[in-house]
Amino acid sequence: MEPQILTQMLTDKNTFSFQKLKYKYGKDNFAEYFTLVSDYFYRKIPLKDFSGNHFVYTPAQVQIVSQSLKRLMQNYSGEKYGIKAMEDEITSTLSIENIETKRESVHRILAGQAPVSPSEEKAYGIKKALDFISDPNHKITAENLNKLYRIAINDYLEDDSKLPPKAMYRNDSVYIVNSSGKPVHKGLDHEKLPAYIDDLIRFIDNDCDDIDQVLKSAMIHYYLAYLHPYFDGNGRTARLLQLWYLVQKGYTSALFIPFSLFVNKNKTGYYKSFKLISENQETDNVSDMTPFLYFFTQNVFSQFENYDVGxxxxxxxxxxxxxxxxxxxxxxxxxxxxxxxxxxxxxxxxxxxxxxxxxxxxxxxxxxxxxxxxxxxxxxxxxxxxxxxxx
Missing domain, CATH: 1.10.10.10 (Winged helix-like DNA-binding domain superfamily/Winged helix DNA-binding domain)
Known part of the structure; x- marks a missing residue:
């Protein structure tokens, strides 16, 4: 392959869509491109897809600017989390799921008042989850993940969407559908969930994988949503787990910056990154997490310095x-x-x-x-x- 074509494909605005690269540059060029990327650019992530193959990513395409890391290293106050920031976080993480909640309601919930409506109950669940993950004694384990899900989501679901009393995960299949009702993703076979979640917990615990921890937090976020271990609330739980991981690694200022606020500002891009990964899995049998990680580096991590935390x-x-x-x-x-x-x-x-x-x-x-x-x-x-x- 000519170096010029390789450079064009690596920097193309559709570089993460293998279908569009094939159409634009031809199947032969794409085949060479894919071989080069696989041999020289891809790096394995110790997490497996539903077929048992490792996820990969391209480190060169997901660099995090140092200013973002500096912001996450700061310590803003003696409080466990920023109320204003978590108002933004709760309002936004619910909005991502099309659950509209008034900021005034979220403010009252964070001030300690009881919820008085279904939407306020959902906000109250996220508030309790923030209290849970801000406690450094609550380590990330499969059992504590179950506790987090129950206090954040499960207690406020309709009975047919709740987990059985002693269940860790869903006990049936689950499908994610688009706005027109078409299935776009099927969660992992429920019988495999315990083993896959255990792999995720090991990935979280492993400090020797030489992956930047901030970038790793986005991998954890994606992977839990990919597995879809619950009937409902997987996205909210994935976003909470990302914050929880960062807090556990000493980035306590993660609870003073509303990650979901930035996700919600480009919700279309957020869901598009999930879609691109699924399309590439189906057409080229590669589980490349780069589109999701790129979304986070460009739309979330890079925006931290623009958020006023005083x-x-x-x-x-x-x-x-x-x-x-x-x-x-x-x-x-x-x-x-x-x-x-x-x-x-x-x-x-x-x-x-x-x-x-x-x-x-x-x-x-x-x-x-x-x-x-x-x-x-x-x-x-x-x-x-x-x-x-x-x-």
Whole structure:
């Protein structure tokens, strides 16, 4: 094959669609291209498809920019997760599945209030799951994955979609259909699920596979959705498992960045990447995970630096802390404001109600002092005053 043609095929906008490459460059060129990619570019992933063949990917096509890794390495506060970020996460992960939930409802759920509708129950399930995965004592095991699924999804399903009481996974076949009702994917044979999930857990536990952990999190996300071990809620569970893996590996800031927000912004591309992998499996008998990983590097990981998590204000606050002019209560209140409101506005009454364990006088003293320190700013609306982070 001429080097020029190889370069064109590797950089073609349809490089992940083998059907389109064959049509554009011809079967002979594609055959040579596929041989070269298989011999020199593909790298095996220790996860198998339904036929027992290893998944592969092309490392050169899924490079993660260092800025994304820097953002994930940061520690934003003493909270277990960012309330504003997880509002975005919950709202978005439900929206991906066409479950519409109001942000106000999600905010109330995260503030500790009980759900009052079916959509709020689904949001409440994700909230409980976030509490579960943010606890470092909850290691990723098959048993804990079952617990995560039950508290996040299973408890809020119709009876015909729920797992049997003691079951780990579904006990029948499941099909994924498109908007027109056509089946586009069949989940793994339910009798094989225990063995395949055990392989996934071993992959998660193995730190010696020399795969970047952030990229590996996307592999884990894809693979659980590919296996489809439950009758419903597989996508939500896969996205939670990705966050859980990163938290377990020390990337606790993953719970301060809403991964699903970025997925939802390009939901079409997200589902297209699943489709491309399935099409390539059917036509060329190769399980290439690159399309999904490429989607994540381009549409999710690369967007982290654009999400406002208050980096600058955090540095400014650290400088104030070093001066010794802040009490422990004020420190906790400021961290709460960062994680609960982000760049949004709040009143003293909002903070008193949401934080709960604080007197109004303490809240009033706090906002006035932190405005003077240049960490908060105020805006009057008639007779009401709203505060927000000074950026």
């Amino acid at each position: 980096d600058g204000i955090t540095e400014k606050f650290r400088a104030v802390l070093e001066s010794g002019n802040v009490t422990e209560k004020e420190k906790d209140l400021f961290y709460f404001v960062l994680s609960n409101y982000g760049s949004g506005e709040f009143s003293t009454k909002d903070l008193e109600k949401d934080y709960r364990n604080v007197a109004y006088a303490t809240v009033r003293t706090f906002v006035l002092k932190f405005e003077e320190l240049g960490l908060l700013k105020s805006q009057k609306y008639g007779g009401r005053t709203k505060y927000s982070i000074f950026e």
